[in-house]
Amino acid sequence: MLRGAIIGFGAVAENGHSLAYAGSPEAKIVAVVDRTETRRKAAEKSLPSIATFATIEELSDGPEIDFVDICTPPSLHGAPMLQALACGWNVLCEKPLLLNLDELDKVRTLARKSGRAVVPVHNWKYAPIIRRATDALRSGAIGSLREIEIETLRIEDCVAADPAHPNWRRDPSIAGGGVLMDHGWHSVYLARHWFGEDPVAVEAALHRPTPGGIEDEATLTLHFPNGRAKIFLTWRADRRQNTIRLSGDHGTIAIDDDTLRIGDEEIRFESALSAGSHHADWFAAMLPDVIAKFRSPETSRESFEEAALCLSVIRCAYELPVRL
Ligand SMILES: NC(=O)c1ccc[n+]([C@@H]2O[C@H](COP(=O)([O-])OP(=O)(O)OC[C@H]3O[C@@H](n4cnc5c(N)ncnc54)[C@H](O)[C@@H]3O)[C@@H](O)[C@H]2O)c1
Numbered sequence: 632m633l634r635g636a637i638i639g640f641g642a643v644a645e646n647g648h649s650l651a652y653a654g655s656p657e658a659k660i661v662a663v664v665d666r667t668e669t670r671r672k673a674a675e676k677s678l679p680s681i682a683t684f685a686t687i688e689e690l691s692d693g694p695e696i697d698f699v700d701i702c703t704p705p706s707l708h709g710a711p712m713l714q715a716l717a718c719g720w721n722v723l724c725e726k727p728l729l730l731n732l733d734e735l736d737k738v739r740t741l742a743r744k745s746g747r748a749v750v751p752v753h754n755w756k757y758a759p760i761i762r763r764a765t766d767a768l769r770s771g772a773i774g775s776l777r778e779i780e781i782e783t784l785r786i787e788d789c790v791a792a793d794p795a796h797p798n799w800r801r802d803p804s805i806a807g808g809g810v811l812m813d814h815g816w817h818s819v820y821l822a823r824h825w826f827g828e829d830p831v832a833v834e835a836a837l838h839r840p841t842p843g844g845i846e847d848e849a850t851l852t853l854h855f856p857n858g859r860a861k862i863f864l865t866w867r868a869d870r871r872q873n874t875i876r877l878s879g880d881h882g883t884i885a886i887d888d889d890t891l892r893i894g895d896e897e898i899r900f901e902s903a904l905s906a907g908s909h910h911a912d913w914f915a916a917m918l919p920d921v922i923a924k925f926r927s928p929e930t931s932r933e934s935f936e937e938a939a940l941c942l943s944v945i946r947c948a949y950e951l952p953v954r955l
Pocket of ligand 1 (some may be wrong): 909
């Protein structure tokens, strides 16, 4: 059984990750680090018998651990990641893994030097409806993939638990961007996962309600060697919805929230893709792969590079016109 510490006990840690660890036969949480007392108390309440700490330095004098699971807001992922690697711990970290390409290089170098894994939470790949669509694509149900369309509609951004920054998703210095950095990250790794290769060019149009502020709407086209992915993301829709189309030479795989259509076949799933924000079940489905990467860190490189690609694409979109 691997022993881990959650860093940042906010909404996703409480409502997603900790529920999944509770059912895992392979990993358990023995400590939580959160800078606020309110959130340390919340952790003690929902995870009895853990130790809590205000800083990662205090954690290093605490119980023995094998890994950390970083769930702080985005601009606060890099520092604990570097500290964890320096302590010899493996790292699981929420998306967006990192916001800055120089920091990403530093983490890559330190992970290799220390022989530890850094694994991003790319949990959408583990949603049951997405897995079924991926299996259909891989089994040749629509022939060669030519076009992906992904639409993520939200009425507003997700609520945060951080008492110091309840609106951090609207603060570019903490979030690193808006809806594109937040939801778009998932769309970029899904598109790469389905095409099986990196995009070669990016086009983007962003809507920013205030100059210098975050974007609340984004339209992105990723050009791949064999096709393209069109991505639309918004925090100003009149409804909450996710739709995805995978179009190939011989047909289409369509996801409309809880419904998957593969050609004439229609399959209903228990919950819609847009239901909830913390996805304990997707996280639980992902955990065995994460643990396998912790046990053999050299197998974690591909998932790290998947996150690196997400960051490069989103940085390109923010800095256009630039080609990848
Ligand atoms: N993969 C997904 O589906 C998914 C869903 C929701 C959130 N997320 C990601 O999870 C991360 C956290 O989001 P959230 O909604 O839980 O945020 P949140 O604001 O609810 O929680 C953040 C927590 O981190 C703590 N914190 C802040 N700075 C800290 C520091 N320096 N040291 C220790 N603790 C610190 C805060 O006190 C708070 O408890 C973000 O990166 C977000 O994008 C991912």
